[in-house]
Structure formats: structure tokens, C-alpha cells
Amino acid sequence: MPSELRIRIRDVVAGIISVCTLTSFTPVIASEGAPEIFAPAARVDGIAALDALLGFPSGERSATYGEISRCLDAWAATSDRVRLVEHGQTWEGRTMRHLIVSSPENLARLDQIRAGWDRVADARLAGAADAEQLASTLPAVAWLAFSIHGDEVSGADAALVLADHLISSRDPEVAAMLRDLVVIFDPSQNPDGRDRYLARIRETSGRVPNLDGQSVQKQGSWPQGRTNHYLFDLNRDWVFGTQPETRGRVAALAGWRPLFFLDVHEMGLDSPFLFYPPRPPFNPFLPRNAVAWWGKFGRDEATAFDRQGWRYYTGEWADWWFPGYSDSFGTLRGAIGILHEQGGVSGSARLDNGEIITYRESVAHQATAAWANLRTLAANRVAIAVDFSRERRRAMADGGPLAGRSLAVVPDRNRSRLQRFVETVTRLGGEIDVLGQAQKLRARDPLGETVEKEFPAGTLIVRGRQPNGAMIRATLDFDHRLPREVLEKERAALVAGKGTLLYDISGWSLPLLFGLDAFEIDSDLPGVATTRLVATAPAAAAAGAQESGRTAVANPVAWVIDGADDASVSVAERLLESGIHLRFADKAFELDGIAFARGSVLALRDDNRARAGELATAVSSATAGLDLEVRALATGLGEDELPDLGGGHFLRLERPRVALVGYGEAEVTAFGALWYALDHEIGAPTSLLEAAGITEHDLRRYNVIVLAPGIDVDEERAKALHTWVESGGTLIAVAGSADAITRDKSTLTSVRRLADAGDDLPAFRSELVAGWSEQMPAMRDTAIDRALAGRIAGASALPAIDDGAAALDKAERQRREASAERFAPQGTLLAGRIDPDHWLTVGTSAMLPLFVAGDPVLLAKAPAEAPVRLGILMPAAASPGAPAKKSGGWHGLGWSAVPDGQELILRLSGLLWPEAAERYANAAYLVREALGSGQVVLFAGDPVWRGAALGSQRLFANAVVYGPGCGASTAVIP
Numbered sequence: 001m002p003s004e005l006r007i008r009i010r011d012v013v014a015g016i017i018s019v020c021t022l023t024s025f026t027p028v029i030a031s032e033g034a035p036e037i038f039a040p041a042a043r044v045d046g047i048a049a050l051d052a053l054l055g056f057p058s059g060e061r062s063a064t065y066g067e068i069s070r071c072l073d074a075w076a077a078t079s080d081r082v083r084l085v086e087h088g089q090t091w092e093g094r095t096m097r098h099l100i101v102s103s104p105e106n107l108a109r110l111d112q113i114r115a116g117w118d119r120v121a122d123a124r125l126a127g128a129a130d131a132e133q134l135a136s137t138l139p140a141v142a143w144l145a146f147s148i149h150g151d152e153v154s155g156a157d158a159a160l161v162l163a164d165h166l167i168s169s170r171d172p173e174v175a176a177m178l179r180d181l182v183v184i185f186d187p188s189q190n191p192d193g194r195d196r197y198l199a200r201i202r203e204t205s206g207r208v209p210n211l212d213g214q215s216v217q218k219q220g221s222w223p224q225g226r227t228n229h230y231l232f233d234l235n236r237d238w239v240f241g242t243q244p245e246t247r248g249r250v251a252a253l254a255g256w257r258p259l260f261f262l263d264v265h266e267m268g269l270d271s272p273f274l275f276y277p278p279r280p281p282f283n284p285f286l287p288r289n290a291v292a293w294w295g296k297f298g299r300d301e302a303t304a305f306d307r308q309g310w311r312y313y314t315g316e317w318a319d320w321w322f323p324g325y326s327d328s329f330g331t332l333r334g335a336i337g338i339l340h341e342q343g344g345v346s347g348s349a350r351l352d353n354g355e356i357i358t359y360r361e362s363v364a365h366q367a368t369a370a371w372a373n374l375r376t377l378a379a380n381r382v383a384i385a386v387d388f389s390r391e392r393r394r395a396m397a398d399g400g401p402l403a404g405r406s407l408a409v410v411p412d413r414n415r416s417r418l419q420r421f422v423e424t425v426t427r428l429g430g431e432i433d434v435l436g437q438a439q440k441l442r443a444r445d446p447l448g449e450t451v452e453k454e455f456p457a458g459t460l461i462v463r464g465r466q467p468n469g470a471m472i473r474a475t476l477d478f479d480h481r482l483p484r485e486v487l488e489k490e491r492a493a494l495v496a497g498k499g500t501l502l503y504d505i506s507g508w509s510l511p512l513l514f515g516l517d518a519f520e521i522d523s524d525l526p527g528v529a530t531t532r533l534v535a536t537a538p539a540a541a542a543a544g545a546q547e548s549g550r551t552a553v554a555n556p557v558a559w560v561i562d563g564a565d566d567a568s569v570s571v572a573e574r575l576l577e578s579g580i581h582l583r584f585a586d587k588a589f590e591l592d593g594i595a596f597a598r599g600s601v602l603a604l605r606d607d608n609r610a611r612a613g614e615l616a617t618a619v620s621s622a623t624a625g626l627d628l629e630v631r632a633l634a635t636g637l638g639e640d641e642l643p644d645l646g647g648g649h650f651l652r653l654e655r656p657r658v659a660l661v662g663y664g665e666a667e668v669t670a671f672g673a674l675w676y677a678l679d680h681e682i683g684a685p686t687s688l689l690e691a692a693g694i695t696e697h698d699l700r701r702y703n704v705i706v707l708a709p710g711i712d713v714d715e716e717r718a719k720a721l722h723t724w725v726e727s728g729g730t731l732i733a734v735a736g737s738a739d740a741i742t743r744d745k746s747t748l749t750s751v752r753r754l755a756d757a758g759d760d761l762p763a764f765r766s767e768l769v770a771g772w773s774e775q776m777p778a779m780r781d782t783a784i785d786r787a788l789a790g791r792i793a794g795a796s797a798l799p800a801i802d803d804g805a806a807a808l809d810k811a812e813r814q815r816r817e818a819s820a821e822r823f824a825p826q827g828t829l830l831a832g833r834i835d836p837d838h839w840l841t842v843g844t845s846a847m848l849p850l851f852v853a854g855d856p857v858l859l860a861k862a863p864a865e866a867p868v869r870l871g872i873l874m875p876a877a878a879s880p881g882a883p884a885k886k887s888g889g890w891h892g893l894g895w896s897a898v899p900d901g902q903e904l905i906l907r908l909s910g911l912l913w914p915e916a917a918e919r920y921a922n923a924a925y926l927v928r929e930a931l932g933s934g935q936v937v938l939f940a941g942d943p944v945w946r947g948a949a950l951g952s953q954r955l956f957a958n959a960v961v962y963g964p965g966c967g968a969s970t971a972v973i974p
Contacts, residue, residue, distance in 0.1 A: 088248020150193020197225020231672020505827025507910020515951020
């Protein structure tokens with residue numbers, strides 16, 4: 001090849017690379033007083049240029065977390081405009097820090113500024129005039145949060161650009177801004193996810209630039225970088241606080257009262273830039289000051305973008321209903337929260353219109369928008385501060401938006417769950433009081449029933465009217481009703497097949513998710529004597545719970561860990577893992593005059609003869625730091641008909657050997673929540689397997705296999721699982737994977753999806769009705785009376801059933817199911833009823849709130865067991881003047897039936913259309929079915945949803961830890 005041609009080709013390639021990386025980028029913001037953020041400017045002496053700190057031109061590529069940290073360290077070491085504060089560690093050991101940027105004078109009095117805003121924020125600490133005067137003199141705090149999703153990378157790089165400008169610029173506007181503002185940068189909220197994503201991008205990038213936005217080089221590979229180490233979406237974890245990134249960030253934010261909170265994201269490549277105002281629905285506790293200022297901030301951003309000719313939009317898909325996003329969390333604490341969304345691009349990519357967008361352009365968009373927000377805040381600081389003060393005072397006023405509602409939580413023996421609730425509410429900034437003596441109050445239970453109840457001393461009281469009451473009411477109230485106009489639009493969209501307009505879930509109440517014995521009281525409880533719960537005190541002790549007992553017994557026959565507490569399951573796992581043999585009580589019992597709950601765990605001296613001398617130490621070690629009931633027993637004899645220690649109600653447990661299947665294929669966040677539950681909540685050593693491992697690996701190493709949602713179970717995989725279960729395995733399938741193994745012609749289970757039930761539908765319905773009949777006193781008594789009569793023949797106590805719609809042929813049922821599925825819940829809390837005698841339901845309440853989101857509708861009949869079904873029977877409220885209905889008959893409800901005179905309560909919180917209610921009513925949520933020596937356990941929904949559904953998570957923990965001993969059998973080789 002001629003040398004001239006080689007040179008020309010080389011120059012062309014170099015030109016392409018130059019376009020893709022924009023190493024010669026020119027300023028994009030340089031008019032009407034706006035700073036030239038990307039261009040060299042008059043800099044403060046001694047502050048190194050950002051490009052020099054990074055080692056490459058800013059915006060050329062995404063900075064790793066290490067490179068971001070290098071910039072933070074350099075600024076902290078060289079600038080008097082900076083304070084660098086550590087606020088936690090990620091799972092992978094990366095230090096999380098935020099950068100405080102302001103004038104040296106403000107930095108010298110940060111404690112005074114914080115204390116001043118605390119006075120403004122709490123109407124009990126300052127009068128109205130004093131609070132407003134103080135607010136108008138304090139520098140306003142802006143909290144800027146970037147890239148909580150690790151693969152939404154441009155926000156963090158824009159944070160560096162903006163911080164560099166505020167730290168290094170000699171511009172008079174910057175100096176004035178830093179006198180008026182304290183700007184806090186959380187530059188990369190998900191360090192583990194960011195570095196994972198960037199590593200995948202590097203691994204798949206080649207020599208020749210790729211402009212295809214669909215390629216792995218742009219998207220990364222499973223599980224991408226959106227989530228943290230345990231694959232949690234941190235932008236859904238703010239109110240739940242399950243992850244260390246969230247807990248550290250919330251603790252840091254709690255020390256400030258920002259007037260402005262910016263939440264910076266990316267979205268689809270071809271999307272223009274999005275900012276607020278959002279669209280309905282709006283959470284009912286959205287503070288007015290945010291709404292009042294959204295328009296002003298949005299108009300100023302629009303002006304900045306119009307100047308550059310950039311496209312943008314507001315609202316459309318961004319609603320303000322779920323309180324757990326970054327910007328909504330900041331807003332509920334009193335700030336003006338704003339969301340930014342930039343079309344995401346790694347390197348450079350070609351848009352659908354043929355234009356090429358570069359990474360540096362996306363960083364410029366982010367920096368421009370954030371700078372516009374800071375200018376708006378600075379220009380309107382006093383007015384915004386006064387509005388903040390007035391809104392906080394309005395929230396505390398008699399008859400204000402937060403008044404007239406309190407939450408009461410009755411303490412029980414599940415101390416660890418109660419403690420989690422206290423920690424969560426405290427982290428949200430809530431105040432909890434404790435009843436000093438029993439009090440009879442009119443209250444409403446989660447089913448909506450009004451009761452006159454005596455609440456015992458030690459009951460936890462959370463009043464809505466408190467400084468952070470907007471956050472507390474938004475997250476703790478049982479049910480928020482969507483406005484009618486929103487429902488009209490939502491239904492029209494569903495009917496048209498356009499999908500839901502709701503961006504996320506519709507129901508999320510923390511007391512319900514936690515499965516607490518909670519009640520709402522329509523009062524601020526004036527005159528009711530309470531004391532403030534100290535946040536550091538253990539909840540159970542503070543609430544007056546009985547002290548845990550570790551009785552001294554000279555020569556114990558057994559040690560018992562009471563099963564009422566969730567922590568008992570993880571203790572059982574620890575002991576089994578250490579080689580201690582345990583037994584499980586499938587029935588409540590009383591020994592040594594002490595009552596123990598069903599599900600209690602026992603370490604018997606007789607089962608551990610070789611290690612009898614170690615038992616006390618082993619139990620003490622496994623329960624260290626836990627507020628658990630642990631008792632040493634002197635005798636195994638139960639009085640009268642109570643179980644004896646050697647009887648059949650104490651089942652021998654097997655050590656779980658667990659595999660979680662779905663790595664690389666499953667739904668990312670669902671897989672992560674299961675992994676986290678197994679690893680942290682239960683503490684079971686867990687092997688993570690790809691779905692292909694079902695047929696490629698030796699499954700005999702495991703006695704528990706958990707199938708995560710989103711994996712395919714084809715005929716070959718089903719056959720391998722069938723063989724493994726028959727040999728004694730416990731197969732647990734969750735949500736989508738339960739759907740996969742219950743499809744037509746499944747050999748793993750007799751359970752069927754509603755759409756596949758076909759001609760068997762009447763049989764499913766008949767068994768359901770038979771089960772109801774045994775629970776209805778009138779029918780049960782009739783059958784018993786006839787049996788006692790002996791000589792008189794009579795009809796069955798079970799009425800005949802008119803199958804009606806239940807008798808539809810399979811094709812018509814599938815057609816109707818396909819039509820009704822569009823109304824499936826997007827995230828709703830439904831009431832579950834439990835079988836109080838089944839080993840899977842130990843540690844749960846009779847009415848168990850269950851999170852459902854488009855999950856399969858499962859039908860179960862013998863030989864399958866359904867320990868948890870959806871719906872609670874309540875006496876039907878009679879219409880005024882209507883004749884009373886006779887009991888003993890049945891009326892249809894979708895595929896199922898309900899006794900006459902009764903109604904099925906299903907919805908607890910969130911949106912549930914009638915079409916969905918008819919499908920899910922009486923459906924099985926949890927199913928257990930024997931198969932050979934093993935068993936199949938199906939969860940129709942996600943029992944560990946987002947790490948927050950503590951009530952249903954207990955079901956999953958029971959299945960994993962107790963399943964190999966309670967529901968399956970392993971051959972003992974002599």
C-alpha cells in the first residue's frame with residue numbers, strides 16, 4: 001500500500017476518533033453572564049485544573065470512582081472553599097463522601113448554620129417571626145445528588161465540572177453565590193455499580209469506535225451497573241434503608257435542612273433532557289413550597305437550554321406518587337426536589353435521527369441544568385427560605401395537613417422486627433412515643449374495620465403532626481387513594497393497551513410491609529400520656545417488653561430459642577451451619593411452665609451427645625447481640641395434652657445447602673433481593689448459579705434450590721429439577737419462576753395458573769369452597785349434628801355450586817385472562833390469610849399483608865397445600881332496608897366463591913381494579929407440594945420485595961431453613 005494512502009487512512013480514522021471523544025471540545029456555555037464551565041477561566045491560585053486531576057480532558061470519558069475520589073482529595077487539600085465529609089462504606093469497601101462547597105466564612109460556622117436551620121425547621125423551637133427572620137439571613141443549603149444508578153454515568157462527571165467551577169473560579173457571581181449558598185455534592189451515590197458498569201464497558205470496547213446504542217459496548221452486560229453490590233435499586237431504597245449506601249446518605253442528609261435537592265439521572269439514549277415540574281399523581285403529602293417553586297426553576301432551566309438550542313421536556317412520564325425516590329425523599333424533608341434525566345450515552349452514539357451525541361455533550365447538559373438551578377436558588381434565596389419556614393409551621397399547626405392521624409403499633413414477641421421498625425422511622429426523622437399505661441382508643445385496623453381497642457402499656461405511638469410529619473405520613477399511612485381524574489386516565493390507557501401511567505408502585509405502607517400489629521387513630525391523641533422513645537434504646541425494651549430469659553439450669557435437657565422472633569430463623573441457620581443438631585416445634589408448647597411459640601427451635605442434649613458440653617456455648621454464641629427469648633429446660637415433659645419433647649411435634653432439621661439460580665438471566669433486582677435475604681437476613685451460605693447450571697451442574701450438592709424470577713424452565717431443565725426434588729430436594733420458585741413451572745403440562749407440580757386451569761377450574765373452586773365450609777360455624781355444626789344423629793340420612797352440608805363462569809372452556813378462559821391481565825396490580829398490598837397450623841407460616845400474623853405486582857394467579861388443590869391465600873372473610877355490611885341474607889349458600893367471585901353473608905377483603909393499600917380483584921381473590925400465594933422425597937414451594941409474588949417486606953420475608957426464611965427438615969426427607973445411611 002502506498003505510504004501516502006496509509007497516511008490518509010490514518011488521518012481519517014483519527015478524525016473519526018476525534019469526533020467520538022471530542023478531545024478538542026469548545027465551550028458550550030459562554031453567553032449572558034453564564035460561566036464558561038468547560039473552558040479555561042481565571043482560576044484561584046493553587047487549585048489544579050480538573051483535566052490535570054483526572055489525567056484526561058473532563059467529559060472525554062466517564063471517570064471511575066477512584067478518579068472521582070482523587071479530585072475530592074485534591075480539592076480538600078488545596079481549597080479553603082471545601083470540606084470533605086465521609087458518610088459510609090459500600091458493600092465492596094469503597095468510602096462514600098460528600099463535598100461541602102461554600103465561602104470560607106460559611107465553612108467556619110457550619111455548625112451554627114445547621115443549628116439555625118434546625119430552629120427554622122421545627123416550629124416548637126422558634127416563633128413565626130423569629131423563624132422567618134432567621135431563615136432570611138442564613139445561607140441556603142443545596143444538596144446535589146448524582147448518579148444513584150451506577151450506569152447513569154454523566155451526572156457524576158457533571159458534578160466534577162460544576163464543583164471545579166465553584167471551587168476554582170474567580171468569577172464575582174461565583175463568589176456571591178458561595179456567600180449565599182452552602183452547596184453539598186454527593187457526586188457518585190452508587191460507587192460499586194458505577195465501577196462495575198465502567199469495567200464491563202472497558203471489557204467489551206474495541207479499537208474501532210462503535211456508535212450503536214444497543215450494543216453491549218454501550219449498555220454493559222447483566223446485571224449492568226444500575227444497582228449496587230446486592231443488585232438493589234438504591235433510588236427505591238430511601239424510605240426502606242436496607243443498604244449501607246442509603247443509610248449513610250440519609251444520616252448525612254439528616255444533619256442538614258436543604259432548601260433545594262437535585263436528583264441527577266440518565267434515561268434512554270434518544271430521549272431529550274427532562275426536568276420538573278412533574279405530572280400527576282401527586283402524593284397527598286407533597287409540601288406546597290415545592291409545588292410553588294417548580295415552575296420558576298423549570299422556566300430558568302428552559303431559558304438556559306433554549307440559549308443552546310437543546311431539546312427538553314417536563315412531566316410526561318415523571319409522576320410524584322411513590323415517596324421513595326431521591327428527589328421525593330428530599331422534598332418530603334422540606335426541600336424543593338427536582339429530577340434531571342439526560343439521554344444516556346457511553347462514549348458516543350448515533351441517535352435515531354442520524355445525529356451523533358457525544359458523552360461530553362451529555363455532561364454539558366447535566367452541568368448546564370444544575371448550574372441554572374443554583375442560580376435560581378441564589379437569586380430567590382430569601383423568598384424560598386421564608387416559604388420553607390411557613391410550610392414547616394403549617395405542617396405543625398392544629399388542623400394542618402398532618403394533623404388528626406396517629407399510628408399505634410402493639411408490641412409483641414417479635415422484637416427484632418419491632419426494632420427494625422423503630423430504626424426505620426427514626427432514620428426517616430420521625431418521633432416515636434410510648435404509652436405509659438393501657439389506654440382504650442377508637443382505631444381502624446388495616447382491613448378498614450373500626451374497633452374499640454385497649455392498647456397496652458408499651459404501645460408505640462407515631463403522631464402525624466411532627467416536624468418531619470410529611471415524610472412520616474407519606475410512608476406510614478395504610479392507604480393513599482389515587483384521585484379520580486388520575487384513575488380515569490389510567491383506566492383509559494389500560495383499556496387502549498397502552499400500559500400503566502404509574503411510574504412505579506401504588507401501595508407501600510411500612511407498617512403493612514413489616515407485618516406489624518398496627519392501627520390508625522384519627523386523632524393527635526391530646527391528653528394521652530406518652531413518653532418519647534429514645535432512638536438508641538432497643539425497641540422491645542423501650543416498649544416495655546419482657547426481658548429475655550437465660551435461665552440457669554444445672555443439667556439442661558435442651559435449649560429453646562422462641563420462634564416468635566424473626567431472628568430465631570437466622571439463629572437456627574447459624575447453629576445448623578456449626579454442626580449443632582436442632583429440632584423444630586410445629587406446634588406451640590409449654591415446658592418448665594414456660595410457653596413457647598410455634599416454630600421455636602430446640603437444641604437437645606440427646607441429639608448432640610458428642611457435643612453436649614458445647615451446647616450452652618454454641619447457643620450463647622449464635623444468639624449474641626440479639627434480644628431473643630432463650631431458655632434452658634430442666635424437663636421435656638409437657639403437662640396434660642401439651643407436647644412432650646420426644647413426641648412427633650418436634651421435627652429434626654437438616655442443614656440447608658442453598659443454591660440461588662438465575663445469575664446472568666433473572667430479573668436483576670429480584671435476584672438481588674433474594675441474594676441479600678439469603679446472605680444477610682438468613683445468613684445461609686449460598687451458591688449463585690446460572691440457569692444453565694440446572695442441567696450442567698451436580699445438583700446433589702444442594703438440598704435447597706431457589707429459582708429467581710425471570711428464568712426459563714424448559715423441558716430439559718424441568719426434568720433435571722424433577723429428579724432432584726424426588727430425591728429429597730426443596731425447590732422454591734418465586735413469582736416469575738413460579739409462573740414458569742406451573743404452566744400447562746408441568747410435571748413439577750399440580751398447581752396451575754388461572755389461564756391454564758381449563759376443565760379443572762370447577763375442581764379448584766370446589767376444593768376452595770370445601771375448605772371455607774369447614775371454617776363456617778353454621779355448616780360445620782350442621783355436619784356434626786347429622787353425624788351425631790347417626791341413623792338419619794341427610795344431604796351433605798356442602799351446598800351445590802353453580803359453576804357459571806368457572807365452567808368456561810380453556811380457550812375462552814385464556815382469552816378472558818389475556819384481556820384481564822392488563823389490569824394486573826403494578827404494586828399493591830393485598831390481604832393474605834394463613835393456615836395457622838402449617839410449618840411454613842410460623843412467625844406470621846393471621847392477616848398477612850402481601851405485595852403483589854403483576855404476579856401469576858395460582859390455583860391449588862390436593863395434593864398441593866396452600867398455607868397462604870389471598871383475601872380475608874368479613875361479615876358483609878347490609879344495605880339499609882335490605883332483607884338479611886340466609887347463610888349457608890355461596891356466591892361467585894371471579895373463578896372462586898364466597899359464602900353468602902360474607903365479603904372478601906382483598907385490597908389493603910394501592911390500586912386494585914375490579915378485574916384484578918376477581919382474578920386474585922382466593923388465589924394461592926404460597927403453595928407447598930410433595931414430590932417423591934422432596935417438595936416444591938411456590939411463591940406467587942416476591943416475598944422479599946426490595947428487602948422491605950419483612951412480613952412475607954419470614955415465609956421465605958421458613959422455607960429455606962426449615963424446608964429440608966420439615967417438608968422433605970433425606971435418607972440416613974447407617
